Amino acid sequence: MNEILTETHDGWRKLILNRPAKLNAVNAAMLPHLLAAIDAAEADRFCRAVVLTGSGRGFCAGQELGPDVTPGPDGPPDLKTLADTFHHEVVRRIRSSRLPFVCAVNGVAAGAGASFALAGDIVLAARSATFVQAFIRIGLVPDSGASFFLPRLVGDARARALAMLGDAIDADTAERWGMIWKSVDDAALVSESEAMAIRLANAPADALAAIKTMFAATAANTLYQQLDLEAGLQGDAGRSADFAEGVRAFRDKRPPRFAR
Ligand code: T3D
Numbered sequence: 001m002n003e004i005l006t007e008t009h010d011g012w013r014k015l016i017l018n019r020p021a022k023l024n025a026v027n028a029a030m031l032p033h034l035l036a037a038i039d040a041a042e043a044d045r046f047c048r049a050v051v052l053t054g055s056g057r058g059f060c061a062g063q064e065l066g067p068d069v070t071p072g073p074d075g076p077p078d079l080k081t082l083a084d085t086f087h088h089e090v091v092r093r094i095r096s097s098r099l100p101f102v103c104a105v106n107g108v109a110a111g112a113g114a115s116f117a118l119a120g121d122i123v124l125a126a127r128s129a130t131f132v133q134a135f136i137r138i139g140l141v142p143d144s145g146a147s148f149f150l151p152r153l154v155g156d157a158r159a160r161a162l163a164m165l166g167d168a169i170d171a172d173t174a175e176r177w178g179m180i181w182k183s184v185d186d187a188a189l190v191s192e193s194e195a196m197a198i199r200l201a202n203a204p205a206d207a208l209a210a211i212k213t214m215f216a217a218t219a220a221n222t223l224y225q226q227l228d229l230e231a232g233l234q235g236d237a238g239r240s241a242d243f244a245e246g247v248r249a250f251r252d253k254r255p256p257r258f259a260r
Pocket of ligand 1: 021022023025061062063064065066078079080081082083084087108110111112113132134135137138140143
């Protein structure tokens, strides 16, 4: 079975984790295909947005608790290399991509699967979906960015409790806590995430990429450094055809038609 499905639409792609019987748990054989699918979207000049979702009733149950993490003749598994090479590379590529990523969390997102979801730029979740920091349940620690994303999204108190207790939270709670953009009716997730991708595909692409650059830098920057970065990126945006079109459309009282 093809464990990563790609749908190519007009201006956007959908990447689907496709191991439904295992709630789309990932492993070292599957993750290179996910990385390749992300790279292919990045390389496609007609692609302006990506939806990442799962097939079946799960989004992603994190690392497959199978051969990759089973002690072999040489001793315990090398989780550092596994994380560095695969899981963390997924997060790096989503975050460093020019493309806005919409994560459509269709079901449980656990362990690294929750981190992949939170790496998205805009996270929509089906109301029945849950987010689980499952690591502690099996004696591991948060990875794939969980210890970076969570405190920034929900605050230190909630992040620590989620990481230390491993309790599941539902999509409504995730929305209320600011962990995700929106919880939607299960039946509406596909249409809402696709509408979001289309909307982003029609937005000014360079400005979206610049917003990603800004938000990537903000965690490490001082206010003054961030002001310098904003000024530089605004300078670039001010020279763009999209800005000229945006202002023209405003004056003409019509919707803008940004470059595609
Ligand atoms: O180096 C590194 O970076 C290592 C990576 C670490 C990052 C991680 O992601 S560590 C965390 C790994 N993930 C987990 O510990 C989650 C394990 N799964 C669960 O706790 C539960 O399955 C869920 C809470 C996600 C969902 O529960 P539920 O009751 O809805 O479903 P289920 O019945 O437990 O699972 C359905 C099937 O999927 C089941 O298979 P079966 O019995 O029907 O054949 C189950 O074994 C399978 N499954 C779910 N998660 C995994 C999995 N199989 C392998 N690995 C999984 N992670």
